[in-house]
Amino acid sequence: MQSNPSVDFDLPPIPHVLWETVLPAGTHWSGVLRRGLALRVVDLEGGANLAALFYRQEDPLERYNMADTLKAQHTARFTRGVVLYSDMGRVIASITADTLGWHDPVGGVGDAGLFATKYGSARYQEHRNEMIRNGRDSLLVELAKYGLGARDLVANVNFFSKLDAAEDGSLTFAPDHSRAGDAFDLRFEMNTLAAFSSAPHPFDPSPKYQPKPVKLIAYRAYSVDDRVPADDPCRSSCAENERGFVNTERLFV
Template sequence: MSEPAYQTHLPGGQHWSLRLRRGTTMTLTASEPDTNVGLLMYNPENLLERLNLPDSLKCQHTFKLTRGNCLYSDMGRIFASIIEDDLGWHDPVGGNLHAGHMIDKGWQPVSFQAALNDWTQTGHDSFLIELAKYGLGKRDLAANLNVFSKVAADDDGHLSFVPGHCKAGDSVTLRFEMDTLVALHTCPHPLDPAAEYPKRGVGIALGTAAAPDENDVCWQHCDENARGFANNRLYHLGAG
C-alpha cells in the first residue's frame, strides 16, 4: 500500500462523496471516541448497481464486517475489500439516523439558518444531499455500513450500541476493487446513547494498492470471495 496521495478531515455531522478508481485505498481514522461514518457505494458507470449489505453478510456468514471481508454490490461484484482494521467490528445492520431518532433522543435540532455549517444533520438527509449530485434520490437509498460502530444483539434479538468500541486514532482501510462512487457522512449512529448530538470527525487518506492475488487475505477469507473476485475479473474484461 502506498503513502497517502491525498488527506483531508471531515468534521462531525458533515457529508461528502467522491468517485474512487479501482486500486485506490481509503483509510478512515477516527478523530474522537465513538466516531461513526455512514457509507454507501454505487457503480458510477451504472448507478442502478449499489452496495448490498444483506448479500455481503450472507455470503460471508457474518453479522459484522472486519479485515478480510468484502463489500458486495447487488450484482455479485466486490466494490471494496477491508484490508486493515484496528477494531474488528463494523456495524452493517444498525441503519441510519433520521429526524425521528433525534426527537426520540431529545437531541435539539439546530437549523442551517441558525448555525450555518454547524447545524445538526441526519445521516438520512446527508445521503440524500450527496446522492442528488448524481441524479439519485430516496428510491436509491440502500442499507448503509456504519464504520467504527458496534451493535450487539441480546438473546431476544434486541440491538444496542456498544459505547467505547471506537477510540480516537482507530483506523480502517478499504481497497477498491472496481471504480466506485462513495457517499459518506459523519453523523451519529441512530442507537448512539449520547445525551447531546455528538459531532465526531474522521481523517480520510487516499492512496493506492497493488491488485489482489489468490494469496490476498480477502480473497482467502471464504470461497464466495474468490467467486466475487472472479466476477470482478469478468466485469473488467467487459463481459460482466
C-alpha cells in the same frame, strides 16, 4: 485473553498518499474512488460513526447489498478480510486492515424525525456549523449530486460502530467502541461512487448531539490492470469471495 486475529494493532505504512481530507463532525462527503485505490479512514477523536453507501460508478443501479454481503461470508460484523458485495455478486470493496475488529452493517441511519426527538432542533440559520444534521438527509444531499435520490437509498454500513445482540435479538449500542486513532483500510475493487455521513449512529443513546470527525487518506493499493492475488486475505477468506473477485475482474478484461 486471546487477541482477535482480525485486528491489526499496527496498520501497514501507506506507500504514497494521493490526497487526504478531514470530514468534519456531523457533515457529509462523496466522491468516485477508482479500482485499485484505497482509503485509510481514521477516527480522529474517538466515538466516530461513518455511515457509508457504495454504488458502481458507471452504473449506479448496481450498488452495495447488505444481505448478500452477510450471507456470502456468514458474518454480521465487518473487519479485516471482509468484502462488500454488490447486488450483482461482484466485490465493490475489501477491508484490508482494521484496528477495531467490528464495524456495524445492520444498524441503519437516523432520519430527521429520530434526530429531532433525540436532540431537538438546531437550524443553520441560527447555529451555522453547529446545526444538527441527520445521516439520512446528509446521504441524500450527496446522492443528489449524481442524479440519485431516496429510491436509491439502501442499507448502509456504519464504520467505527458496534451493536451487541441479546438472546432475544434486541440490539444495543456499544459505547466507547472506537477510540482516537482507530482506523481501517478500504480497498476499492471497482470504480465506486461512495457517499459518507459522520452523523451519530441511530442507536447511540447519548442525549447530546456529539458527532465526531474522521480523516480520509487515499493511496494506490494496486494498478487498475492488476489482479488481486489468490492468497490475498480478503479473496481467500472463503470460496464465495474467490467467485466474487472473478466476477469483478471480468468487468475489466
